[in-house]
Every structure is written in structure tokens, then in C-alpha cells.
Amino acid sequence: MNSDWGNKLIKLVNEKKPSHFLEIGVFCGVTSRNICEFLNLIHRGNFTYTGIDLFGDDNGDNNEKKPTYIKHQKFSNPLKHIYYNLIMKENLNSLSSVRKFLKDFEDKVSLHKGNSNEVLKNLDMQKIDFAFIDGGHSYQTTLNDLEIVYENMKDKKGTIVCDDYQDASYITDVKKAIDYYVKKEKLSLRIIEGKFAVIDI
Numbered sequence: 001m002n003s004d005w006g007n008k009l010i011k012l013v014n015e016k017k018p019s020h021f022l023e024i025g026v027f028c029g030v031t032s033r034n035i036c037e038f039l040n041l042i043h044r045g046n047f048t049y050t051g052i053d054l055f056g057d058d059n060g061d062n063n064e065k066k067p068t069y070i071k072h073q074k075f076s077n078p079l080k081h082i083y084y085n086l087i088m089k090e091n092l093n094s095l096s097s098v099r100k101f102l103k104d105f106e107d108k109v110s111l112h113k114g115n116s117n118e119v120l121k122n123l124d125m126q127k128i129d130f131a132f133i134d135g136g137h138s139y140q141t142t143l144n145d146l147e148i149v150y151e152n153m154k155d156k157k158g159t160i161v162c163d164d165y166q167d168a169s170y171i172t173d174v175k176k177a178i179d180y181y182v183k184k185e186k187l188s189l190r191i192i193e194g195k196f197a198v199i200d201i
């Protein structure tokens with residue numbers, strides 16, 4: 001996510017001031033680190049961050065159409081390309097790399113490697129009060145993620161934000177899945193600049 005969108009997400013987080021953040025789709029951990037830094041600041045260390053990602057463990061039945069920047073670890077900054085892809089040969093979307101990147105917050109952070117369709121079934125989500133859904137962008141995965149997160153959050157106050165509502169609709173059915181679920185459960189939906197779909201609970 002570029003820094004403009006990152007700032008817009010932080011603005012939303014600031015509106016809600018959640019203490020227990022869930023991100024589905026961590027990628028290289030950039031949003032994760034911004035969120036941790038922000039929550040650390042506003043809650044003086046009293047927060048948790050939970051992240052789920054395949055972390056490269058794509059067994060092929062995931063059926064996602066991946067943007068090429070994920071497939072080829074493309075950076076807009078050419079120096080990053082040289083450093084990470086050619087010198088370090090480091091896969092930034094790996095559990096070890098993201099752990100290292102979030103080291104400052106290691107006692108607040110829990111990272112889960114696997115398919116969200118499976119991981120979420122066994123995850124303790126009791127405390128989660130803000131969920132950012134940005135993992136698999138197929139219709140089925142978006143729907144599954146949204147459904148299980150909402151079911152776990154619906155009895156308390158909280159916020160669900162799905163990324164790429166319309167923004168990446170050329171590769172996804174995110175919008176279709178969200179529209180279907182919101183209608184089915186009669187939820188209120190607020191769209192921010194065609195990208196963030198916000199469900200306030």
C-alpha cells in the first residue's frame with residue numbers, strides 16, 4: 001500500500017483507537033509496522049497486533065489472481081530492488097523477514113502462517129476490535145474472511161475494513177463479496193475513495 005493510502009488507514013484507526021488489531025494479508029509487514037507504531041504511541045504499549053499471511057506458502061489451491069508486484073517482489077524504489085532482490089536475495093513476504101521487521105513490538109505481535117480460510121477457524125478473536133481484511137482477493141476468500149471475522153466481532157463494538165473494494169476490481173471480486181454479505185446481514189457500509197470498505201459494528 002502506498003503511503004497516501006497508508007495514512008488514510010491510520011486516520012481510520014485513529015478515529016476508532018482500537019487496542020487489538022487483526023490484519024489478514026500482511027505481505028511484507030509495512031502496514032503492520034505503521035499500525036504497531038501508531039497503536040504503541042496512542043496506547044503507550046498497551047495493544048496487540050495479529051497478522052495472517054500465506055508467507056509464501058501457496059499450495060496452489062488458493063486460486064488467487066495475484067498482482068505482479070507480489071509475484072515478483074517489485075519495488076517502486078530501485079535501490080530496494082537492488083538491495084533485497086539482488087544483494088540480500090531476501091523474500092520480504094516470509095515469516096522470518098516480517099518477524100525481523102516487527103522486532104520492536106515482538107511481545108505485542110502474533111503472526112500466523114497459513115491460508116486465512118483455515119487459520120481463522122482456530123484463531124482466538126475475542127479481543128479483536130479492528131480487522132483489516134487484505135489477504136486473498138477472490139470472491140470466496142473475501143466472503144469467508146468477512147463472514148468469520150464478523151461472526152466473531154458482532155457482539156461487541158468494532159470495525160472491519162476491507163481493502164480494494166473497487167480499486168483492484170480488475171483482478172478481484174472483492175466488491176461483489178462485500179456487497180453480498182453486507183446486504184445479507186443488513187450491515188452499514190461506508191466506502192472511502194473506492195478503496196476501503198468500512199463496516200462499523
Ligand SMILES: C[S@@+](CC[C@H](N)C(=O)[O-])C[C@H]1O[C@@H](n2cnc3c(N)ncnc32)[C@H](O)[C@@H]1O
Binds near residue numbers: 053056
Ligand atoms: C495485497 S497483499 C497485503 C498487503 C498488506 N496488507 C499491506 O498493506 O502492505 C495480500 C497478501 O495476502 C496474502 N494472501 C493471499 N491469499 C491469502 C490467504 N488465503 N490467506 C492468507 N493470506 C493470503 C498474500 O500472501 C499477500 O501477502
